Amino acid sequence: MSDREKKLAAAVVLLVVLWGGNWAWKKYATWRDNAVARHSAADTGKQDAFHQRVQAQRKVAQLGKWRKQSLPAVLPVAQSEYRGWLIHQLQEARLDVDDLVPQRTNLRSNAYQAISYQVTANGRSEAVIRFLDSFYRSDQMHKITSLQLTPDGSRDVKVVLSVEALVVNGVKRKTGLYEGESERLALASADEYIERIIERNPFAAYEPPPPPRKERPVVVREERSTPPPRPRFNHAEYAYLTGLVSVGDDFQAWVTVRTQEKDRLRLNKGDDIEVGLFKGKVVSIDKRLMVVETEDGDVVEFGMGDKLTDGRILTSAAAGS
Template identity: 25%
Template sequence: MTQRERVLAILVGVCLLTVGGYYFMNQYSSALSSRDRQIETLSKRLKDEEFVEAKAEMAMDRMVTYRRHALPESIRASQSFYQERLRETLESTGFDDIVIKPLNGRRGGNHYQHMFTINGQATMEQFVQFSYEFYSFNILHKFSKLTMVPVKDSELLDISMNVSVLSLDGTEEVPQADDVRLPELAHGNLKDYVDVILQRNLFAPANKPPLFTSKTEVEAELERPLRFRLSASDPDRKDRVTFYLGKDPPPGVELSESGSLQWTPDALGEYKITVEARDSRLPPKSTTQELLVKVVEPKPEPMPDPSPRRPEFDEAKFTFLTGTVAVGGQPKAWLNNRPKNQQLRLGPGDTFSVGTLKGKVVDVKDREVIIEIEGDLRVLSIGQPLAEATPMGPAGEL
């Protein structure tokens, strides 16, 4: 073999080795890729099976929880238990005229849905208390329908509710209240819910606070009784206003809910008395005001009146306030003149002349009347004779 033939043979061998190596490496790489794909497929299948297994375990855990918070699979026992539970909760929270009716339930998978209608009357506060108790009893129940209609001229509501609750197959015992009761709901305790929901009347415009209309300054005499009448008006016509003392009043100060303030000061000086006017709406609105009382030396006793003595018999001593009523929306005071067997029906602004007394009705309150006689204001209470009306002070102090 010549040199040239040997070189050519070597080149051919190198080419064959190169092609064979490339083919071998290609086959080897393909085998590795195929194995990697198999490993990836098996890993994915393993993860899917682990996920399915985890879901099954979670479902089993949920089912255990559901059974702890569900009614028994016995339909009759569950219906009887839950109906009695509803009635107890409604009565304990103040509902009246309670009617509970079971409806036809329905089967779905491994559970049975019981349904009830509830009708009754309650205030909004009582309904909030019931709702809080309802959801604190943490079982598989809910409101499916709720209707509330205000009762005319009352704080009550006509309330109608539809309620549904679940029984689960495999549940044998009714849930015990202590085992499933929540310590509080998502937004706090009962007071937190009452404070937020009752901030306004849902069936009327927002409540407006009353406004004081009486004077803010008054003069009193040392060691002599002061009687002063507080007054306030409320933008909401039907609201009744009551009055209360604020913090740290001077010793001995008394204030009735109708606004009659009484005090006998024992030292000279200026005293601030905080008073509050509060309306009757739920929730109530109030306004506070400071009353400045200036205590001064008492005025000299007036000289004896030289005018002729009044006759001993005075009809005013035997004329009594027998009642205060509203006639056609207008307040009226009924005065009974016993000597004449005469009934006087007087409203604000009306004048009267009884015996030796002549005067005018200033205001008609609940169970008392403000009258003006000879420039002085007096309070006449039910059952009190006209001649003994309690002085309040000069006209203009109201």
């Protein structure tokens, strides 16, 4: 074999070796990438399974807590015992119960049964706060879905509220309500809530204290044979519209006269009003405004917080004449 043939054969062998090595490397690289991907997928699956197991354990623990807080498993027993509990809490708070009737509820689930009651009662604002405190300190599976408070013109309020409570499927207890105490309330007792709420009237706008009276300098005047008449003090300068309250189908206006201690007028449509130099008749009252026709024939409107001397004139008798 000549040198030229030997070199050609060596080149061919080298090409075959290089091609085979490249093919073997690609096969190895593909196998390695697939192995790494399978290992990563296995790790991810293991982590997902761990998180799912932890979440399942938490849900099982939560379901156990809900079953503990649930009403009894037997629905008629749950309705009767929860109704008795509601009446007891209302009476303990010193609310007079007018009516307590079951309601249909829109809650539907395969995991629980819901019962609902509507309560109508009346009493002092302090009694309402005591009932709400006792309701929310109870850690039962229940909630207040609506609450309406209507003042009756005195210190009493009319209360209309709706409550819902749950019977969680799987509860073993056949009778008896859960007696645990909730930690959802920020203050320690109902008295603390009463002190913070009742010290200001929740049904009236805030009334700042009257400004201090400034002492006027003494002016020495020349004596006159007939002293000029002293101007009459006008209490209307210190009379404010502090409330527009729903009373049945109508509205009532509350006017507070700050210069006359504990003097609050409760006015209905058609009532006469006389405060200081302000005199007139109430024409209309709604949830935003009180309209008065003054003795001079002006028609004046007042919003919450307005003084009787700062009303907005709708119709002027002078302009009409």
